[in-house]
Amino acid sequence: MPVSIIGAGQSAYTRHPQPGTTTSGVIAGAVRAALTEAGLTPADVDGFAVSSFTLDPDHAIDLAWRMGFSLTWLMQDTNGGASAGGMLQHAVRAIEAGDAKVIVLASGDLMEGQAFAKLVANYNSATRDHLSPLPMSGPNALFAMLTTRQMDALGLTREDYGHIAIAQREWAGLNSGAVYRKALTMDEYLGAPVVATPLGRFDCVPPVTGADAVVLVAEPGDGRPRANVLAVRASYNSDQQDGNGLSTGLRSIAEAAWTEAGIGPGDVDVACVYDDYPAMVVAQLADLGVLPPGEDPSTFIKRRIASRELPVNTSGGQLSAGQAGAAGGMHGLVEATRQLRGTAGQRQVRARHAVVSGYGMVLYRYGACATMTVLERGA
Structure with a gap:
């Protein structure tokens, strides 16, 4: 059914x-x-x-x-x-x-x-007992370290992450529901106040x-018009926090999800991935196979994302539309549905298939949960 x-x-x-x-x-x-x-x-x-x-x-x-x-x-x-x-x-x-x-x-x-401060200080017992007492609260410091690891491992630069943030801001300019719609330049991105090296202001999702x-x-x-659910899979505690965070739980479920859906990552017309930080966009696209194995990530970012040849987070994503708490995980599903149903307005693209990923629930070092959904346009 x-x-x-x-x-x-x-x-x-x-x-x-x-x-x-x-x-x-x-x-x-x-x-x-x-x-x-x-x-x-x-x-x-x-x-x-x-x-x-x-x-x-x-x-x-x-x-x-x-x-x-x-x-x-x-x-x-x-x-x-x-x-x-x-x-x-x-x-x-x-x-x-x-x-x-x-x-x-x-x-x-x-x-x-006040609600946001309470949330980040008491997100779970790991946060409350081990992270909140540190001088920098919240996940920014953890993902700053993860971003540094990814830069070293993949040879990425701040400019590469800037291309992701700028492309998503361009999409946001077409979305009246995005909180931040003003065009973003590379100079503005690179010159923004540092939050936690190497993360600047535009690398971190704004709470809304x-x-x-x-x-x-x-x-x-x-x-x-409808969006048919071809596959939906989930992964929890895929590595028990023993990894380096550069791979998410998506890697362990992607093959089964693509098989169930009957398509592959090369068939994706729209990708809506959880973008709490640009580094996580890279990680999830790689784990999904949308960033092909063996392709240089920097080249992929410039060739496919910066050019908007591959529509990624066409709402502007959380980085520009905002992160409404737990709704951050629903944001991409709503956007993918709109693209497939043809209700995305000025940012509408030609799309038959979409992939949506969810990521989150930081424990000691990075997110412990990941979900993957493959959708197809129906009529």
Whole structure:
């Protein structure tokens, strides 16, 4: 039973939420937008999953009640950047098993200053006990070290990472929903304030408030534009934090996912990869096989990404659109769906296949979770 995404929605991303903004409010807004696009109402929904860092004290059931859902399937995911893929994997299986017919997946957070500071200081016990006491809190220092390792291993330069950030900013200029749309030059990128060597300001995702949502059904067969789910796979604790972080859990699942999808990385028309830092864009494209084995990464970046010959993170990605907490993992799924359904507006590209990756939940050194989704345009 093929499963399709027939609607995608987003609550506006903002760096400075209005007084009275709540996590449940922004998530509900994204859900309403996705249902409207799908031509459905809350009464049609019988499955719901949510991911959020700031929904407390409410849970998935409380939010479902507030939105008027009566359900036969319910899920709450806490795996941040990998949550969208994880929820999608479970939702596809639920529809295939007949546990639900219409499932909404949603992610979002209120990321004003105090909430963000609390999150990065208490992300998990590893962060709380070993990272928060250090002079630099949050993941920037960890990924600065990882970026340095990647530069040494692959021969990359700051200019190479700059090409990724600049290309994504160009895409963001075509996206009214992106927080940062002003064109970015290489001089501006290289001259930005240093956050943690070698990372500058434009290498680090800006936290924003917002939410994203998608609507899944069994393939409708009614001619409506849709994104068919060809494969979805997940990897958790692939190396038990014993590696160097230059390879993600995607490497262990990519072959099986491409086989299940019936296509290969060379067939991808749009890639939406989790971009908390440019180095992770490189790592994930390599693990997915989209950056072909044996090809020089610097050459690939200039030839395919900087030129926008290969559309990567066409929304602007999190680096320019913003990272709305747990919604960061849903952001790429929403963008890929829009590209395949032909609703991406000025940034629309010709696309039949898309790959989406999720990454996150930093333990001691780097992300422990990775997800991969392959989608195909349907009509």
